[in-house]
Amino acid sequence: MLQAQLYFLSDQYYQDFLDDKLMKNKDTIDGVLHSRPCFFAFSDSKIPEIYWIVPISSKFEKYKRIEQDKIRKYGRCNTICFGTVLGRNTAFLIQNMCPAIEKYLVPYIDKNRQPIRIDDRVAADIKKNAREVLAIARRGAKVIFPDVFQIYRGLEEQLRQAQKDRLPPSNTQEKTSILEQLHQLEQARPSGNRKKSSKQRDQER
Numbered sequence: 001m002l003q004a005q006l007y008f009l010s011d012q013y014y015q016d017f018l019d020d021k022l023m024k025n026k027d028t029i030d031g032v033l034h035s036r037p038c039f040f041a042f043s044d045s046k047i048p049e050i051y052w053i054v055p056i057s058s059k060f061e062k063y064k065r066i067e068q069d070k071i072r073k074y075g076r077c078n079t080i081c082f083g084t085v086l087g088r089n090t091a092f093l094i095q096n097m098c099p100a101i102e103k104y105l106v107p108y109i110d111k112n113r114q115p116i117r118i119d120d121r122v123a124a125d126i127k128k129n130a131r132e133v134l135a136i137a138r139r140g141a142k143v144i145f146p147d148v149f150q151i152y153r154g155l156e157e158q159l160r161q162a163q164k165d166r167l168p169p170s171n172t173q174e175k176t177s178i179l180e181q182l183h184q185l186e187q188a189r190p191s192g193n194r195k196k197s198s199k200q201r202d203q204e205r
Contacts, residue, residue, distance in 0.1 A: 004115030
């Protein structure tokens, strides 16, 4: 997988996981279809093939106000982070994050085919807060809008099935196959050339 930080989600993801709380892949505003959102991605701590993806919004001022409201109510806000992407102020919406695997992710690259990256300190802050929010969500709190754990289980099943499809036959299956081949060869020999069993030899004596 390309070592990028930012990705787009494929349309197939939205077909496979029908969750109306997912960040829309393309927003329609005043009848105009806008471009799909971009996501910051980092690997799951348990299954690295699964990525947690955090949508990015250009509505910086809107989410700054939401952050301030949460700080006034709860003393802090770890469901929204802020940084810059390509020089623009952006909000990273941990509250809207979801899991995905490589087949659903399209890297965000520049015209030189290089992946777009963000400041390492911002990336570290997003991951830290996202892992905290996930820990809270696992305890039952509704701090993430989509049903991320149902999606996660679906992705686990996809990975298990893919691994199963790649596995070679077991030793038992190989031995059975070999024995079957030997038996078929034995049956194909002319009767005079077949080895006699010990019972047959005893009867001839």
